[in-house]
Amino acid sequence: MRAPPGTRDGAGVCVLCEEGDTPQARGTAPWGARPLPRLSPAGRLRGPGGRAHVSRIGWALGRLEDGPGVDVYATAVALPRGPSFFRTESYIFCVSGDFVKVYSTATEECVHILQGHRNLVTGIQLNPNNHLQLYSCSFDGTIKLWDYVDGILIKTFIVGHKLHALFTVAHAEDSVFVTINKEKPDIFQLVSVKLPKSSSQEIESKELSFVLDYINQSPKYIAFGNEGEYVAAVRDFSLSVYFFKKKTTSRFTLSSSRNKKHAKNNFTCVACHPKEDCIATGHKDGKIRLWRNFDDDKKYTYTCLHWHHDMVMDLAFSVTGTSLLSGGRESVLVEWRDAAEKNKEFLPRLGATIEHISVSPAGDLFCTSHSDNKIIVIHRNLEASAVIQGLVKDSNIFTGLMIDPRTKALVLNGKPGHLQFYSLQSDKQLYNLDIVQQEYINDYGLIQIELTKAAFGCYGNWLATVEQRQEKETELELQMKLWMYNKKTQGFVLNTKVNMPHEDHITALCFCNAEKSENPTLVTASKDGHFKVWILTDDSDIYKKAVGWTCDFVGSYHKYQATNCCFSEDGSLLAVSFEEIVTIWDSETWELKCTFCQRAGKIRHLCFGRLTCSKYLLGATENGILCCWNLLSCALEWSAKLNVRVMEPDLNSENIAAISHSSMGSDLFVFKPSEPRPLYIQKNISREEVQWGVFVPRDVPESFTSESYRWLNRSQFYFLTKSQSLLTLSTKSPEEKLTPTSKQLLAEESLPTTPFYFILGKHRQQQDEKLNAALENELVQLPLTENIPAINELLHTPAHVLPSASFLCSMFVNSLLLSKESKSAEEIPDDVDMEEEKESDDSDEENDFTEKVQDTDNTDLGEDIIHQLSKSEEKELRKFRKVDYSWITAL
């Protein structure tokens, strides 16, 4: 959304404080007076459409509107979370915002992202007549048919209404069923849509025929049974069954009286038996009813199964119908065998509420999606075989956003009592660290132990966590744990546990991260008026090997509550804020060096400047003043009126990001402590309050030349809003961000590793490789097929619209013949491609030793062809020669 050009360059757009005079006489920064740097058209960052974005990561499903005059782009990378998902044997599909993600069940990798819908995707279904195709429907009023193996959009059917759910039935070949909403906002209708056969890409299909009225929009409330002979829909207290052959509807209503016994009879989900006339319905009170004889209004009967103590969230029958799967808030997958109450199996401790259950078409895998943004693939014998975990959403974030110095993963509260390590690059949870180490009892009204603070120290060698539980005002349970990174196990191991480290809530903790500090030091600040310094000491083990943390120093200042603490970059100074006063302590002797007091309210944030600005200390107060003190002169350098909610220093530069909040929205300011003018202002980055932010160092520095984006060169800024959307600022459009590497993880990897595979598969692979290697050298001569338009067309046109093979054949051969002439012209792009491939191959190198051995052999045989190899290949070959393969002879 690009704003009209006129609105961008007014000074009024980005006014921060009242214009005119400011309370601070000295060092007042003229933040409001500065107009935004005007970008020349050439300097503007361009996406494919010439637009710029703010990028967003995480749970956001709504749309972010760019503020006026913003030239940064939004890309949505939503996580596995959607109204429904289905799977074939080797792929799982899940809806994620506007996209459909295709995951491999074996590798848990995202293979494709099917994008093309312009609004939320609401339903996906495999094409019952072609299991390599997938239908999806969206709020944008279209049904799209995809080839999910290649990630290609085949067709788009334009229906026109907002589509809320999608169903397919095998026998109805040319029509699908969708739920639409016609008049009233809460009344939905199930209609069948005829999909006309046509060769064009976009087809209008407005031929709707009404099936059922007054239904619920969620696809969980509708199920098709017995090969599409009837459809069952539930809503509130009634079950409606529509028979397609008889064209009649039967309706069964449960008692809904207000008394206690029947008050929770509401239907919550429905599933149909694949072979028999049996409908399973889930209810709010945890009951499952199995309805039979429902074609007779009088003789209908049902069986009750009751294990869940709370609402049944979803139901699914196994492929043969012998067992029924159910799940709910208990986080236990229940398998009811033979629909018998006593014959049930459980898969407990799935971590979070089960929201959807799905069964693979062949029946050997189940799949559950959970409220904490997770998909679990479960084997038929109820063993979890794979977990696809996104960023856990279901908790309050107390710890804030942190970066694990080792893995560069984002660290924050995850499951209750856990820290999650989330890789921003791969959009995947790396692991969960159980901090509280107690069984989580999922019940309303229980006061749980909460993980409130965490900090990394010493380049990720130490992790400090604080957990608390407060049942009553006076009964505070507090525990601090210190975890050491174990290189062998590649994880954190509990080293020290401190019960009640302070008398009252811990408000802040920080490690001394100075490079030369020989002894790890941790400081905790608490509401009890003290700050404590903890150091790592010899724990008097007779072997002198055990180490533990002990309290070294307790400091206080006039019984004020300690609210923040912070070490300077070199670790020589410690700043602790006591309400309105900032105290500076010498970290060698723990002497109070000086104090700063601005009388502008309690200090909310405190941080030292870095690198060239390390002589500055910054503090943000509750009254909306941002102060910068010069530590050399011990005087206020400058101050600005800014209601700072988040203040985060960038570890790779002097820059500090501050996010202010007003009723208009949240604004981002990036500045250097040395100068009172902000480097960059982004107004209205979010409508709601931003709670946390963090700078994430880039693996590969960018090179923005523009002054206002230079701060993004070495780090990326991520922030978390109150509704728990994780957003970032980026200059790339979503299409650009998708690298082709993810597309390469395909079928070979997902081959099942059976004993036969080990015996025969490897052998065959080797043979294949021999052949391939022999062929490779010849193939090198050929230009890449993708560059020939004729072949391109051939491969990308749907098979049913292609002309006859005899016609194609001559065209195909011709295209290959022509290539020789244009070879010289195409060599240059070839090389570029090779370079790219090489990069991705490097990572696979360790796995492919056998292949490489074959390669070297072949190169000897084919001496005469070698001179024709491209430069990049020669480079690669040279690399292989350097590798020592002598160990193979020992095998």
Add this chain to the structure above:
Amino acid sequence: MLAVGWGWLTDARPSPVASQLKSFWFCRRHQPHRRCRSLRMGEFKVHRVRFFNYVPSGIRCVAYNNQSNRLAVSRTDGTVEIYNLSANYFQEKFFPGHESRATEALCWAKGQRLFSAGLNGEIIEYDLQALNIKYAMDAFGGPIWSMAASPSGSQLLAGCEDGSVKLFQITPDKIQFERNFDRQKSRILSLSWRPSGTHIAAGSIDYISVFDVKSGSAIHKMLVDRQYMGVSKRKCIIWGVAFLSDGTVISVDSAGKVQFWDSATGTLVKNHLVANADVQSIAVSDQEDSFVVGTAEGTVFHFQLVSVTSNSSEKQWVRTKPFQHHTHDVRAVAHSPTALISGGTDTHLVIRPLMEKVEVKNYDAALRKITFPHRRLISCSKKKQLLLFQFAHHLELWQLGSTVATGTVESMCLLAVSPDGNWLAASGTSAGVHVYNVKNLKLHCTVPAYNFPVTALAIAPSTNNLVIAHSDQQVFEYSIPDKQYTEWSRTIQKQGFHHLWLQRDTPITHISFHLKRPMHILLHDAYMFCIIDKSLPLPNDKTLLYNPLPPKNESDVIRRRTAHAFKISKIYKPLLFMDLLDERTLVAVERPLDDIIAQLPPPIKKKKFGT
């Protein structure tokens, strides 16, 4: 007077009589107080008697007869009761039991003949006309555990302790031993005929035998798994078997399983684990499309034969609904065409109608729970202020200040003598009511026959009007001198009773009159006590039948407008007896259900979620 209502007077204080009674209880029986209370209600002083220590016996067997729509129920003390399901589930006949005649099996045979067998080894036939035992015959096989009449009703099988199955031929006036089947190792606990009459299934301990009736030899022995949820129990007792016409045998056992066997091959077809405790009883409907099992946990499960898909003929048995109407073991179940009937240790007989089989949604479609006998167990002497309590095997005569317990007595017909001693009204079990002149010992007249059995009879003192209550809750008043129904009775028949009056559960068991007020009739059932004032207008369906609140402060006008002939009080329940002692004193005998349950053995403990 009555219109003043049933409000409690604030200055209620115990009468001297009551305090006398109370002191008696304290000194003689050491019972907790509040057993007998005297209350002033309206204008009656009420003796609230709760010391009738009556505990009904647990139900052991239930047998349903489809032809006569009657239900025979036997209890653990040997009592056999016959309920007429067409007559509003009225208990119309009753055979008192004896400890030595504890019944283990009960069955109907051809021609409405009822047989029972018990652990004393005898087969007993009951005379349903004379209401006595026709004969008892020893089967010579030790205690008899099970009995089954053949589908034709002409043969009787008895399963004995010594493992023998004995076949008896039913002759018109006796039964005759025919032969033994192959003897099994352990007692035969359950028996079932194949509806074609060619085979029988016999449930024993750990196995089920299938016999060929012609040869008398066992053709299959089907071993039942002892395993129970992975734990091996010592024995698996087959509590019940049912043979279906397609050759399927259904068995229920002590491991909580309901199993389906193929009798042709002797193999297990399907297994339903329904309970953690014993499944003790099974009954199949005549159409063989549904059956019911009762468990020791007090749950009754309904199984139905439903088609797998609507367009295929393949059918399967599916457990559908569980019913938890009992607290204790369900020892016996029966399946009538429209209802599931169950009874057990907790002494209730529960009749649960099948909604899909009920044509019209009327009061028959409601659940019934029968706990107390439909007879009067208490009589009272007004002048001497005595109460006579009838127990199963003894009587207790209570007087204020002293107590006497004496021998056994039993009464079957309903009799009523007019207070002046001139008239005697008698009701048989089926025919109408006959009125005799006592002076010349001749039949005076016969009240026209009515379809439903009589539940209570009484003759009014001054007018010699006979008041008759029937099991369908109709009340008639018949003038003996005029030999016709009275005008009031005709009026009420014309107008009809209030629908709520007709929907009451229990029959009227006692009728009495007020000496000073001839217009009043006092009657009661187990849940209410009613005074009919014939001088007031009758209620129609629009008026409130039950007085909602005692009209304390309302004006007389409104009271008069709302007043109708039926004054109903539901304060006392379950009410076994109520009568006037004198014109200002009532005596009410209650038997709280909690007191009965407290005397029953403890039920199987079940884990309740959340406790």
